[in-house]
Amino acid sequence: MPDLPAATPRARVRVPLRFQDGYGVDAELVTFHGLADGQEHLAVVLGAPEPGAVPLVRLHSECLTGDVFGSARCDCGPQLREAVERIATRGGVLLYLRQEGRGIGLYNKLDAYALQDQGLDTYAANTALGFPEDARDYTAAAQMLNALSITELDLLTNNPDKAEQLRGLGVAVRDRIPTGVFTTAHNVRYLRAKVLQTQHTLPIARLTEFSDLNAG
Ligand SMILES: Nc1nc2c(ncn2[C@@H]2O[C@H](COP(=O)(O)OP(=O)(O)OP(=O)(O)O)[C@@H](O)[C@H]2O)c(=O)[nH]1
Numbered sequence: 001m002p003d004l005p006a007a008t009p010r011a012r013v014r015v016p017l018r019f020q021d022g023y024g025v026d027a028e029l030v031t032f033h034g035l036a037d038g039q040e041h042l043a044v045v046l047g048a049p050e051p052g053a054v055p056l057v058r059l060h061s062e063c064l065t066g067d068v069f070g071s072a073r074c075d076c077g078p079q080l081r082e083a084v085e086r087i088a089t090r091g092g093v094l095l096y097l098r099q100e101g102r103g104i105g106l107y108n109k110l111d112a113y114a115l116q117d118q119g120l121d122t123y124a125a126n127t128a129l130g131f132p133e134d135a136r137d138y139t140a141a142a143q144m145l146n147a148l149s150i151t152e153l154d155l156l157t158n159n160p161d162k163a164e165q166l167r168g169l170g171v172a173v174r175d176r177i178p179t180g181v182f183t184t185a186h187n188v189r190y191l192r193a194k195v196l197q198t199q200h201t202l203p204i205a206r207l208t209e210f211s212d213l214n215a216g
């Protein structure tokens with residue numbers, strides 16, 4: 001088990017979240033000192049778990065295009081919206097991790113999009129640019145959970161690697177809970193690649209509903 005450097009909470013601020021579809025909830029935003037990668041990751045604490053209950057947690061990787069601008073090339077925006085409500089209902093934390101483009105950054109992600117428009121899939125585009133298929137490391141996430149005194153959790157994700165990495169960092173992931181399936185005509189190739197290449201648990205049958213599937 002790696003010896004994790006300790007991080008400590010820096011500011012705790014209450015913020016009323018109001019979404020365009022009318023849903024609203026109050027959140028506590030927590031910032032940190034001492035995160036291993038020096039990034040400004042944010043914890044969004046939602047709801048109040050029953051005393052002794054295991055909290056629901058999501059590690060959400062930043063996606064400016066999907067989270068902010070509503071890009072339909074991926075499923076990040078709807079996953080974020082869903083996660084906030086599910087976590088608020090049960091009680092838990094969303095870690096908003098500054099891992100744009102699976103850790104390669106926004107400009108590189110858009111370079112990868114340009115390659116995808118020439119036919120490469122989402123992972124091959126990363127390697128063609130000289131990056132790993134997925135450059136994310138969850139050490140800072142484990143530090144944040146420790147700083148929030150969360151020792152056991154249920155993880156809201158389709159990505160087995162997130163659970164495995166967290167366990168390797170000493171966090172007790174009890175259950176992995178899949179997110180919803182948010183398909184559009186623009187993201188079906190991307191979702192399919194996640195299932196076939198990185199074993200994301202999305203029901204592949206649902207990904208044949210869209211007509212551009214045969215495009216690759
Ligand atoms: N490099 C690269 N990153 C992408 C691409 N599309 C989305 N992303 C980034 O991928 C991250 C989300 O990762 P995903 O693989 O979609 O999903 P996940 O986080 O592994 O799994 P879930 O927890 O189930 O959502 C965000 O940081 C996005 O900015 C792409 O085509 N190339």
Ligand SMILES: [Zn+2]
Nearest residue numbers: 063066074076
């Ligand atoms: Zn996205």
